[in-house]
Amino acid sequence: MPLDSTPVPQELRGLRIALLVAGGIAAYKLADLASALTQAGSEVRVAMTSSAARFVGPPTFQGVTGHPVLTSVWPGSDAPEPHVFLGDWAQLILLAPATANVIARAARGQSDDVVTATLLAARSPVVIAPAMNDAMWAKPAVQENLAVLRQRGMTVVEPESGRLASGHTGAGRLAGPAAILAAMAAAVRSRYDLAGRHVIVTAGATREPIDPVRFISNYSSGKMGFAIAAAAADRGARVTLVSAAAHEEHRGVEMHHVETAQQMLDQLRQDVRGADLLVMAAAVADFRPAKTATGKIRREENPKLNLELEPVGDLVAALAEDPVASGVFIVGFAAESSEVDAHAQEKLKRKRLQAIVANDISRKDIGFGSEYNEGVMLFADGTRQVLERTTKRVMADRILDLVLPKLR
Ligand code: CTP
Numbered sequence: 458m459p460l461d462s463t464p465v466p467q468e469l470r471g472l473r474i475a476l477l478v479a480g481g482i483a484a485y486k487l488a489d490l491a492s493a494l495t496q497a498g499s500e501v502r503v504a505m506t507s508s509a510a511r512f513v514g515p516p517t518f519q520g521v522t523g524h525p526v527l528t529s530v531w532p533g534s535d536a537p538e539p540h541v542f543l544g545d546w547a548q549l550i551l552l553a554p555a556t557a558n559v560i561a562r563a564a565r566g567q568s569d570d571v572v573t574a575t576l577l578a579a580r581s582p583v584v585i586a587p588a589m590n591d592a593m594w595a596k597p598a599v600q601e602n603l604a605v606l607r608q609r610g611m612t613v614v615e616p617e618s619g620r621l622a623s624g625h626t627g628a629g630r631l632a633g634p635a636a637i638l639a640a641m642a643a644a645v646r647s648r649y650d651l652a653g654r655h656v657i658v659t660a661g662a663t664r665e666p667i668d669p670v671r672f673i674s675n676y677s678s679g680k681m682g683f684a685i686a687a688a689a690a691d692r693g694a695r696v697t698l699v700s701a702a703a704h705e706e707h708r709g710v711e712m713h714h715v716e717t718a719q720q721m722l723d724q725l726r727q728d729v730r731g732a733d734l735l736v737m738a739a740a741v742a743d744f745r746p747a748k749t750a751t752g753k754i755r756r757e758e759n760p761k762l763n764l765e766l767e768p769v770g771d772l773v774a775a776l777a778e779d780p781v782a783s784g785v786f787i788v789g790f791a792a793e794s795s796e797v798d799a800h801a802q803e804k805l806k807r808k809r810l811q812a813i814v815a816n817d818i819s820r821k822d823i824g825f826g827s828e829y830n831e832g833v834m835l836f837a838d839g840t841r842q843v844l845e846r847t848t849k850r851v852m853a854d855r856i857l858d859l860v861l862p863k864l865r
Pocket of ligand 1: 718737738739740741742743769770771772773774788789790791792793804
């Protein structure tokens, strides 16, 4: 399998790919493919049928992928629930070499080993590369089973004609690496349109401490930022979420919890270099206590309390000027209570953003704490897009749709 001359398509880099190996002589070819994908930056994990493990030892795949290989549905130390682990984890599944037997079991929906269980538990596109004897390949039973799998949305990479292990010449030889990689790329192209991208999102209301028990903050829930992070991760991006809010974490999103605006800025400076997109959905404090009391401020000692506040620098404006963020497409948010467009336009310019999403916080049915949002998106190139009222998760995808064609 001359893989050296077959470049791994861009779409597959950075993806979590499960390779399911069944018991055919071509199993050895998959070690090369697993190695090439891993070297190209995909994260590859392997599950094998017991027959496959007789053709190629699991340590070979462990060696090239750097991950333990699943060979059984019984819980071991590597995965607490091996029958669903890879189905949950993978963004793309390749079944190869797909034998007549594994194709038949998959078509019937069996889950009697870790390979078929993974197929049944799959949440991602599945590509099947069959390989078998030419007479087996020609049988209606095999073709009918494959037709069932195709009908269920799986992609089949047709085997090639050539000399087979049996000594016969005919169709049944595992497709070459270029054809398999191309089919894998095609299967994910529309679904993972942010693969290979690094997206940074901020979320939530920063907290500026007054003393060890009190802080100044605002009503932002962080839901919009979490929705954008989840949408970007589901579309294949590597996502870093710098958050002052806590919600359920999403697979594929790397979390950095922060409290204050200063911590958020420090974290962003660490993460932003080389990123493709920064979405500043966080509601960052504009003022903070000039001094933080080291001990709790006591009521009896303070019949009246004056807090002196000092301005917090503008994080996103500072980043937009910082060489560390050069080339990063920066999207800000604008929370407005009047003249939404005019204020947002002014912020877009002043903060040197590439785009800004503005919404009207005086409305109770959208925005703060709500599952819904609505607004407008203004771009530095002068374009304006209305974001219709919808859930924050759907709006997140809409924002990414609009930004994607403008990324470098
Ligand atoms: N922002 C920031 N640093 C701050 C305040 C805000 O980076 N100290 C960012 C927000 O994350 C958001 C954008 O700037 O992406 C606009 O925030 P907004 O609160 O609407 O604007 P402000 O600049 O704070 O202006 P004002 O409060 O006067 O409307």
